[in-house]
Amino acid sequence: MDGRVAALVTYMRRLHYKLILLSVASIIGCGYSADRMAVARKTNSRNDRIRTVALDIFESKEFRRGLELQLTEALAKRLEGESPYKLTDKKRADTILTGEIKEVRQSTIGRDFETVRPRETAATLLVSFQWKDLRTGEILVDRPNFVQTVDYIRPLGENFYHASQRGMDRLAERIIEELESENW
Numbered sequence: 514m515d516g517r518v519a520a521l522v523t524y525m526r527r528l529h530y531k532l533i534l535l536s537v538a539s540i541i542g543c544g545y546s547a548d549r550m551a552v553a554r555k556t557n558s559r560n561d562r563i564r565t566v567a568l569d570i571f572e573s574k575e576f577r578r579g580l581e582l583q584l585t586e587a588l589a590k591r592l593e594g595e596s597p598y599k600l601t602d603k604k605r606a607d608t609i610l611t612g613e614i615k616e617v618r619q620s621t622i623g624r625d626f627e628t629v630r631p632r633e634t635a636a637t638l639l640v641s642f643q644w645k646d647l648r649t650g651e652i653l654v655d656r657p658n659f660v661q662t663v664d665y666i667r668p669l670g671e672n673f674y675h676a677s678q679r680g681m682d683r684l685a686e687r688i689i690e691e692l693e694s695e696n697w
Contacts, residue, residue, distance in 0.1 A: 563646070566598045566692075567606035571640070573614040580614050580677060584640070587685035596689050608653065610692070612642030615658075619673065622664060636676040637662045638684060644692055654691055661687065 568589055573581040588610070592600055603609060622633040638661045644654040663680040665671035 563607050564599065565601040565606045565608070566592055566644075567603040567609040567647075568592065568600055569603075569609065569611045571612045571614055571642075575614055575617050577617060577677075580617065580638075580681070583677060583681040584612075584614065584684060587681045588688060591685045591689045596693065598692075603647070606647055608644055608646050610642065610644050610688075612640055612688075615639045615641055617677075633664055633666050634673075634676070635662055635664045636673060636680055638677075638680045640684060642688060654694075656691060659684070659688070659691075 568585065570585045571581040571588075589600060592598055592610075598608075616637075616639040618637045618639075620635050620637070621631040622635050624630065625632045640659050640661075641657045642654070642659060643652060643656075645652050661680050661684045663676045663683065665673070665676040665679075
């Protein structure tokens with residue numbers, strides 16, 4: 514019995530040390546910051562401070578109506594809520610964000626074995642966008658082929674509308690990440 518107690522005490526000490534190390538590592542972190550201002554691009558190449566963005570309604574080459582409005586609305590919400598930039602009209606803006614929905618594709622990922630109907634479907638959205646500094650004419654970000662794919666499961670009651678909402682939200686999130694990236 515004494516051997517078991519000694520082994521248990523040794524195990525508990527090791528576990529205790531591991532927990533302490535894990536706690537210290539989580540406090541120190543990996544250089545990530547929750548402060549979005551810490552990673553956001555704040556200036557153009559001439560070190561002019563970027564504060565405001567004008568957002569044009571995205572254009573669309575798709576026959577499906579409303580996708581451009583979904584994406585523009587998602588971008589506006591993310592710009593105002595999650596980025597250091599403020600939305601304003603084109604006359605007062607430092608920069609302008611424009612874009613176009615170029616293509617939307619749907620493809621079947623899996624079929625029901627009995628009915629051979631599509632069970633899981635993927636929607637792929639192809640957009641292009643450009644972020645331009647209105648003061649200098651400099652193109653800050655230009656992405657001619659930006660792709661986002663989302664899937665939806667028909668037997669769960671999901672349809673293309675659900676997929677397009679998720680896709681536009683994810684596209685908006687990724688576009689804002691591109692604007693904030695220092696890799697330009």
